[in-house]
Amino acid sequence: MTHEEYQSAVPAYLAGRLAEEERRRLESHLSVCEDCEELVTSLHVVPEAVARHGASLFDPHPDPSDLRRFVGDEPVEDRERVRKHLAVCVSCELEAAGWSAPVLHAAGRVEGSDRWGPVKAGRLAAAVSLLAAGLVLGFLLASLAPGRSSSGDGPIDLPVLDRATRGGSAVTRIHVRAGQSAFVIAVPFVAPEGRSGTEPLRLDILSSDGRPIFTLRDTAAGLRRRADASGVIALLIDRRRLAPGAYQVAISGAGGPEDRIAVMPFEVVGEEPRTGTDGTEANPATSPND
Amino acid sequence: MPYDEDSLQGRLLAGDDDALALVRRWIADSLSAARFWRLRGEWRDLQQEVLSRLVASLRRERFRSDGELKSYVQGICRHTAQTRLAERVHRPVLAAGVDPADIPSTGDTEKQVITDQLVRRALEEASTECREMIRAYFLEELSYAELASRFGVPVGTAKSRLFRCLRCLRESIGSGAPRPVRPAR
Numbered sequence: 091m092t093h094e095e096y097q098s099a100v101p102a103y104l105a106g107r108l109a110e111e112e113r114r115r116l117e118s119h120l121s122v123c124e125d126c127e128e129l130v131t132s133l134h135v136v137p138e139a140v141a142r143h144g145a146s147l148f149d150p151h152p153d154p155s156d157l158r159r160f161v162g163d164e165p166v167e168d169r170e171r172v173r174k175h176l177a178v179c180v181s182c183e184l185e186a187a188g189w190s191a192p193v194l195h196a197a198g199r200v201e202g203s204d205r206w207g208p209v210k211a212g213r214l215a216a217a218v219s220l221l222a223a224g225l226v227l228g229f230l231l232a233s234l235a236p237g238r239s240s241s242g243d244g245p246i247d248l249p250v251l252d253r254a255t256r257g258g259s260a261v262t263r264i265h266v267r268a269g270q271s272a273f274v275i276a277v278p279f280v281a282p283e284g285r286s287g288t289e290p291l292r293l294d295i296l297s298s299d300g301r302p303i304f305t306l307r308d309t310a311a312g313l314r315r316r317a318d319a320s321g322v323i324a325l326l327i328d329r330r331r332l333a334p335g336a337y338q339v340a341i342s343g344a345g346g347p348e349d350r351i352a353v354m355p356f357e358v359v360g361e362e363p364r365t366g367t368d369g370t371e372a373n374p375a376t377s378p379n380d
Numbered sequence: 381m382p383y384d385e386d387s388l389q390g391r392l393l394a395g396d397d398d399a400l401a402l403v404r405r406w407i408a409d410s411l412s413a414a415r416f417w418r419l420r421g422e423w424r425d426l427q428q429e430v431l432s433r434l435v436a437s438l439r440r441e442r443f444r445s446d447g448e449l450k451s452y453v454q455g456i457c458r459h460t461a462q463t464r465l466a467e468r469v470h471r472p473v474l475a476a477g478v479d480p481a482d483i484p485s486t487g488d489t490e491k492q493v494i495t496d497q498l499v500r501r502a503l504e505e506a507s508t509e510c511r512e513m514i515r516a517y518f519l520e521e522l523s524y525a526e527l528a529s530r531f532g533v534p535v536g537t538a539k540s541r542l543f544r545c546l547r548c549l550r551e552s553i554g555s556g557a558p559r560p561v562r563p564a565r
Contacts, residue, residue: 101542105518132550139499140518142492147500148515154401180497185408188427189401270395326432 091115096126103130104137143178151175151182161189162330261336266329266360273329276322277339277354279313287311290344291351293323298336300347313341334358388449389438406450407431410457414501417494419464430460502552510545517542 091099096119102108103116120127139147152160152172159165160172176183266273277293291313293306308316317323325339336357343349383390391399407430411423419426433456437443443452503511509531516522516530528538 098539098543101517101539101546104546105521107521129547129550132553133546135495135499135553136514136546136549137518139496140514142496145515145519147496148503148511148519150504151405154405155398157405158397158401178496179500180493181408181412184412184423184427185404187424188404188408188431267395269397271397271400272395324432326428 091119093119093123093126096123097129100126100129100133104133106137146174146178149175151179154185157182157186158189161186262354262356264356264358264360266334266358268360270329270360273327275325275327275339275356277325278322279317279341287314292342292344292346294338294340294342295332296338296340300338303332303337329358329360332358334360383438383441383445387445389443389445393435393438403431403434403449403453406453407457410454411461412497414494414498416461416465419461422464426457426460426464430456433460498553499549502549505552506545506548509541510548513538513542513545514549 096116099108099112099116103113108116116126120130149171151157152166152175156166156172160169166172176186262275264273264275287310289310291308291310293308293313294302295304296302313323336355339354339356340347340350341352343351383393385391385394388399388402392403404427407427411419411426411430416423430453434453437452437456443449503514506514513527513531516527522530524535524539524542527542528535531538531541533541
């Protein structure tokens with residue numbers, strides 16, 4: 091057999107469809123032909139991947155909006171296809187994780203969150219996404235007074251919660267538009283006095299009845315690192331996970347509610363997350379505290 | 381309003397879900413490129429970091445409306461991921477607070493995930509005919525004669541086209557695929 095003939099037998103060899111005698115001859119050739127051996131070595135992953143994933147390997151990516159709806163447990167034309175695709179496509183898995191991760195914060199330990207794994211529809215109804223500190227907010231903070239929220243000058247509002255003073259009662263109201271998928275709040279981080287940087291702290295988002303919705307655990311120094319130059323920690327909130335109502339951001343020592351350092355109440359005002367139809371709100375801008 | 385409200389960037393700033401979905405797609409595509417596989421355990425964080433940088437940039441109108449937003453997003457992705465890679469030189473891989481369970485293993489399963497993703501991407505980049513040929517031969521297990529009949533070409537042509545397709549696939553898979561140890565000669 092010529093080199094070209096051996097090469098043309100490579101696909102059948104990879105597919106395991108060569109007769110015994112042909113297979114042995116090709117393998118004998120592979121041991122002396124670097125080109126063919128390189129080809130086989132590089133391509134053996136193809137039939138292996140096909141065997142593992144079948145037709146899903148060849149399927150196109152689902153539409154980005156379909157993927158979002160899949161994660162949000164909204165109607166999708168072919169839910170099963172999306173599910174199978176996520177099992178084989180790492181980039182779509184990452185994309186889905188972006189929609190589903192309850193807390194999206196660097197190196198944070200979060201209670202109530204899933205580890206990164208297969209998307210579980212139905213477990214995504216409640217969520218808060220904490221954004222990595224580093225969102226530069228200083229230029230906006232200059233115009234803010236304590237206890238007031240920012241209206242900003244663009245379509246995204248940046249409410250800054252009341253200063254973290256013990257017993258502070260001002261409530262920051264956050265108006266969300268229908269169709270708005272996320273909003274950002276800024277939590278001023280007050281370093282606990284007399285406590286070392288290595289002391290464990292927790293930042294909770296609590297419902298009106300004090301039930302922790304999500305908890306971020308870190309040391310005092312770690313939380314400080316998450317704050318930007320203006321001393322605030324930016325939290326990106328997935329509005330589907332916080333229905334309109336009253337909430338608190340609480341910073342506590344390791345002892346939890348018994349060891350509370352600061353409480354910052356806020357209220358989400360607006361329509362329920364949309365369920366497929368868009369609506370509009372008369373005054374979408376964030377208003378000062380009422 | 382810094383941008384036209386109908387533009388993609390305007391819709392993104394206004395919290396439009398579909399615009400955000402598209403941007404998330406670009407970010408995920410960029411971060412899951414073979415050259416950033418070493419960062420896989422940090423992809424989710426990087427994804428959010430990129431998104432926050434993008435929003436901050438758009439709010440400051442750093443993106444010119446006559447540019448292509450996709451390229452702009454990809455640029456932020458590359459910069460963010462490369463910065464993170466560079467930081468790894470100066471800090472331990474396992475930073476305090478990181479759950480070891482979140483760090484992907486480096487064993488066979490991880491290798492498998494990587495190679496499967498490389499194959500998937502290579503198939504995406506292949507021509508429709510090549511993708512269909514490879515699918516027909518390896519998944520549907522058609523013979524060369526059946527392949528020839530489906531694609532309306534002689535058997536010899538089907539054979540050589542399949543071989544050429546596999547060669548192209550090998551180029552796409554490139555050097556990113558973990559190679560098995562070569563047997564000693």
